[in-house]
Amino acid sequence: xxxxxxxxxxxxxxxxxxxxxxxxxxxxxxxxxxxxxxxxxxxxxxxxxxxxxxxxxxxxxxxxxxxxxxxxxxxxxxxxxxxxxxxxxxxxxxxxxxxxx
Amino acid sequence: xxxxxxxxxxxxxxxxxxxxxxxxxxxxxxxxxxxxxxxxxxxxxxxxxxxxxxxxxxxxxxxxxxxxxxxxxxxxxxxxxxxxxxxxxxxxxxxxxxxxxxxxxxxxxxxxxxxxxxxxxxxxxxxxxxxxxxxxxxxxxxxxxxxxxxxxxxxxxxxxxxxxxxxxxxxxxxxxxxxxxxxxxxxxxxxxxxxxxxxxxxxxxxxxxxxxxxxxxxxxxxxxxxxxxxxxxxxxxxxxxxxxxxxxxxxxxxxxxxxxxxxxxxxxxxxxxxxxxxxxxxxxxxxxxxxxxxxxxxxxxxxxxxxxxxxxxxxxxxxxxxxxxxxxxxxxxxxxxxxxxxxxxxxxxxxxxxxxxxxxxxxxxxxxxxxxxxxxxxxxxxxxxxxxxxxxxxxxxxxxxxxxxxxxxxxxxxxxxxxxxxxxxxxxxxxxxxxxxxxxxxxxxxxxxxxxxxxxxxxxxxxxxxxxxxxxxxxxxxxxxxxxxxxxxxxxxxxxxxxxxxxxxxxxxxxxxxxxxxxxxxxxxxxxxxxxxxxxxxxxxxxxxxxxxxxxxxxxxxxxxxxxxxxxxxxxxxxxxxxxxxxxxxxxxxxxxxx
Numbered sequence: 001x002x003x004x005x006x007x008x009x010x011x012x013x014x015x016x017x018x019x020x021x022x023x024x025x026x027x028x029x030x031x032x033x034x035x036x037x038x039x040x041x042x043x044x045x046x047x048x049x050x051x052x053x054x055x056x057x058x059x060x061x062x063x064x065x066x067x068x069x070x071x072x073x074x075x076x077x078x079x080x081x082x083x084x085x086x087x088x089x090x091x092x093x094x095x096x097x098x099x100x101x
Numbered sequence: 102x103x104x105x106x107x108x109x110x111x112x113x114x115x116x117x118x119x120x121x122x123x124x125x126x127x128x129x130x131x132x133x134x135x136x137x138x139x140x141x142x143x144x145x146x147x148x149x150x151x152x153x154x155x156x157x158x159x160x161x162x163x164x165x166x167x168x169x170x171x172x173x174x175x176x177x178x179x180x181x182x183x184x185x186x187x188x189x190x191x192x193x194x195x196x197x198x199x200x201x202x203x204x205x206x207x208x209x210x211x212x213x214x215x216x217x218x219x220x221x222x223x224x225x226x227x228x229x230x231x232x233x234x235x236x237x238x239x240x241x242x243x244x245x246x247x248x249x250x251x252x253x254x255x256x257x258x259x260x261x262x263x264x265x266x267x268x269x270x271x272x273x274x275x276x277x278x279x280x281x282x283x284x285x286x287x288x289x290x291x292x293x294x295x296x297x298x299x300x301x302x303x304x305x306x307x308x309x310x311x312x313x314x315x316x317x318x319x320x321x322x323x324x325x326x327x328x329x330x331x332x333x334x335x336x337x338x339x340x341x342x343x344x345x346x347x348x349x350x351x352x353x354x355x356x357x358x359x360x361x362x363x364x365x366x367x368x369x370x371x372x373x374x375x376x377x378x379x380x381x382x383x384x385x386x387x388x389x390x391x392x393x394x395x396x397x398x399x400x401x402x403x404x405x406x407x408x409x410x411x412x413x414x415x416x417x418x419x420x421x422x423x424x425x426x427x428x429x430x431x432x433x434x435x436x437x438x439x440x441x442x443x444x445x446x447x448x449x450x451x452x453x454x455x456x457x458x459x460x461x462x463x464x465x466x467x468x469x470x471x472x473x474x475x476x477x478x479x480x481x482x483x484x485x486x487x488x489x490x491x492x493x494x495x496x497x498x499x500x501x502x503x504x505x506x507x508x509x510x511x512x513x514x515x516x517x518x519x520x521x522x523x524x525x526x527x528x529x530x531x532x533x534x535x536x537x538x539x540x541x542x543x544x545x546x547x548x549x550x551x552x553x554x555x556x557x558x559x560x561x562x563x564x565x566x567x568x569x570x571x572x573x574x575x576x577x578x579x580x581x582x583x584x585x586x587x588x589x590x591x592x593x594x595x596x597x598x599x600x601x602x603x604x605x606x607x608x609x610x611x612x613x614x615x616x617x618x619x620x621x622x623x624x625x626x627x628x629x630x631x632x633x634x635x636x637x638x639x640x641x642x643x644x645x646x647x648x649x650x651x652x653x654x655x656x657x658x659x660x661x662x663x664x665x666x667x668x669x670x671x672x673x674x675x676x677x678x679x680x681x682x683x684x685x686x687x688x689x690x691x692x693x694x695x696x
Contacts, residue, residue, distance in 0.1 A: 024238065
C-alpha cells in the first residue's frame, strides 16, 4: 500500500446494537483490539468524539442501543479495525463472537 | 440521649440483603479521609514531582494486577476480573496521566492537587451525561483516582486494608474491589448507606453468608467506629450502640438460628418421610448445571425444574444439538441416579434477539407466542432440543417437562414430534431411553381445570405457581397497588391446586409444584394436605421444608387442608396457617431462610 493510501481516513457509520449501549465491557474490548493494530481511530457519538485508545474517552461516548456512531480510521490496518469495531457495536452483547479474519 | 461515654443509640431501617444476625464492633470505611493541600513546587523540582506521580500510578497498577490475580485467578469471577482489568486500563489512560503530568509542570503544583484537578475535569464530563448507567461510571473514575492518591499520600492502597477481622463493616458503598479484599477477613456483617437487594454488596454477602443490610442512608454519618452494633439481616435493621436488652434479645435469636441451622443440616441424609410413613419428593429448581452440587449438598431428591432458557439468551444464533447435549448430559451424569426434570424452552417470541428471530422466521410471526406455543409453531427449533434431550437420556434419569400447556391438542402434537424425533434417532443409530417420562406444567386456570384430561397424556404434572397466580387473579406481580391479590393461600388458588392434585391421583400420575410457594416451609403442610407428592424449590430451602415434612403426619395435613377449604378469604387462611405452624415450629418464624 502506498503512503497516500495509508494516510487516507476511512469512515463508517454503525447503529449500536449492544443491549446496554457502549458500556464498560464493550469499550474495553474495542480498546484492547484497536491497541493491537496499526491504526489511528476515533469513534464519535452525538456527545463525544473519542480516541479509541483511551478508555476514559470511550466511556464518555454514552451511546445507547439504536444510536448511530461514526467510526474514522487510518493506517495500515484501518480496514481490520473498522470491521471489528463495527461488528462489535452492532452485536447484541459484549462477548459476541466477531469474525476477525 | 448520649450515655456518659457520649455514645448515642441509633436504629436505622434499611433493606435486608443477606440473612443472619451479626453482633460486633464497627469499623467504618471512609472514602473522604485522604486530605492534602495545594502546594507550589519550585521550578527545578517539577520533574521530580512528575516522577513521583508516575511512580504512584505504576504502584497502583501493580496493586490492582496483584489483587486481580490473587483474588480471582485467571478463571475466577469473570465480572470482577473485567472490572479490575478496566481499572488498570484507566490508570494508564493518557487523559489521566498525561494531563496530570502536564498540569504539574505548567502550574508547578504538587501531584495530589494536579491529579485532583484532572479528576474533577473528568468527573464534570461524566456528570453531564444524561444516562444514569453511564453517569454511574463516575464511581469507577473516583476509584481509580483514589488508588493513585493513596499511594501519593502514603496510605495503604485499599480502604479495605483498614478492615479488622471479626468486625462489622460500615460503609457508604462497597466497590467490587473492596468486597474482594474483604473476602478472607472474617467479616461479621455489612451495613451500607447505598445498595439494593440486587446490588453487588448484597450478592457477595449472600454468597459468603455474611449478614448484610443495605440502603441505610445515614449509617456512615452516625457511626464513629469501635462501638457495638447489630446487623439484622432478617428485618433489614442496623442498631448502633444497642441497649443491653437489645443485645441479649439478638444474642438469643442468633443462638437459636445457629442451633436450628445445625439441626437442619442433620436432615440432609434423611428421607422426606412423614410420621405416617409417606415419602414426599423434595426436588430443586436450578438454572445451571454447576448447581448440581447444591442439589445433593442440601439433601434434595433430584431436580424438579431445570430451566433451559439460558442456552438461548444473549446470543445471535440458536444453540445447536451438540451444545445442548453436552449441557444435559453433564447434568444427568452429575446427579445420577436422581431424577432430573428438564423443562423445554419457555421463552416468549420477544425475548429472542433480532438475529435469532430472523433465523426462526421473523419477530412479527412470533409475537405473543410463548413456550410450547412457540415451539409447536416452529417445530424445527423444538426438534433440536428434543433430539439433544433424548440423546442425553441414556446418561441418567431424565424427565421432560413441557411449559405453558393449555390444550390436550398441544400434548398430542408434542407426542407426534417426539415420536418423529425418536424414529430419526433410531435410524441414525443414536441410543436413547425409550421410556423417558413426559410431563406438563400447569400454569393457567385453563390447564388446572382440564388437569384430568391432560393427565391422560403425561406421566406427571407440575404446577407453576408464579404464573398460575398471575393468570388466576389477572394481576401482574410487580403492580404495587394489587399486592393483596398476590396471596398464594387465596382460596381460589388452594382450590385450583386441589383440583390438579385430585386429577393426578385419579389418573395415577404424580403432581408436583415448582413455584416459589413450594419452597416456603410454612406452607408445606398445606401443600401435602392438598395432595401434592413432589415439591420443587431453590436448593437452600430443602432442609427446612424437609424438617416440616418429617415432623408431620400426612393424615393430619389432609385434615388441616380440608379445614382451610372452608375459610372465606386468604386472611383467615394465613392466620390459621401461621397459628398452627408457630405452635409446632416456633423456630420457623425466625432464623429461617424463607424469603
